Amino acid sequence: MKLTTIRTLMDALEGNWDELIISHNKDKYFWECLIPYSFNKENIDLLRDKVYENDPNLSFNIQPYSNNCKANLTLENKNLNIVIDMNISVFWTKRGITLTIVDLNIINNKELALSKYKKYYKNFLCTLESYARHINVDVIRFNIRPYLNPVVKNEFIIPIEMDDDELKEIVQMVDNYGEINSIFKWIILLSLKYHKFYDVFDGSEYYKTEIYKKADNYLLKDKDIPIYGRERKRQKLYKNSFELIMNDRYLYKVFNENSKNRIIYKRLSAFM
Structure with missing residues (x-):
């Protein structure tokens, strides 16, 4: 040749x-190809430094596994009585190298005022995003699990956008912020310009995105109906879809739309 x-x-x-x-x-x-993005010593040190920049009073305990591409991370600030835990992983998706944060919980028994808690939560999410940018992954994504809404009894509700008054109504009905952890992630990540998964849908995560869109758009209509009335009706759109109720949802931010990793992944997948 x-x-x-x-x-x-x-x-x-x-x-x-x-x-x-x-x-x-x-x-x-x-x-x-994942080694530069994995939880090796250099990247763990970088993550630790970024965590301490945000809150120097946090302890730092990380346990990598699966070729250092996954890790359990636990942090604790005893002064504020805050415990943060999550599973964090770096792997391939069709969008390239993706950092995924699963089961992130920032637990505090309401010892922080709501405004201070939201600020703390937002700063921590920004810390994880800063880490993702520094290791040059193509995408960062957070899973958002359903939660048990104390207003709409006994139904698992996928989070919705709420203003502070509506959020306060929810907060007053639970014992700690951990019970409505998904709401905080959802609201704050959307404020940080994260996309709902179907905004950047590539056909690989879910099969019924149109149902999600229809259900979410329902909340934008009929403003005369209280938000929880709309939320109850929205659930009817989910009832025939097991995967919509049981699966996680994700919010994404794509750092590199034209990543060559997308091409590499496609080629590697064809041969594996």
Whole structure:
């Protein structure tokens, strides 16, 4: 094969020399590409520094596993009686290298005023986003689980946008902020310009996004009906969809729309 032909192939495939002329073990290569983003010593030190910049009184306990691509992270501020725990992972998705934060809980028994708690929560979410940008992942995403709404009894409700008055009504009915953790994540992440998953949907996470859209858009209508009345009606749109009730939802922020990792993932997936 002529060198000019190889050059043309490289440009078309957006590949590097070693990808064309070196025979890789595809599965091994799949994991090796994640090493710069994994929870190695350098990245753990970076994450610790960013956590301490936000709150120097937090303890820091991280337990990496699965080739250092996943980790359990637990933080505690005994002065504020705050405990933060989560599972954090870096892996491939169709959008490229993705940092995913699952089951993030910031638990405080209302010892902080609501406004201070929201500010603390927002600062911590910004800390995780700053870390994601520094390790150069393509996407960051947070899972948002359903929660038990004390107003709409005994129904798992996927969070909705609320103003502070509506949020206070919910807060007054629970013992601690942990019980409505998903609401805080949802509201704050949307304020930070995160997208609902169907805004950047690529066909891989869910199959019934139109139901989500219809249900969420319902809340924008009939403003004369109280928000909880609208929320009750919205649930009727979910009843026939097991996956909508049981699965997590995600809020995304895409850092690199044109990432070459998307192409690499597509090629690797074809061979694995």
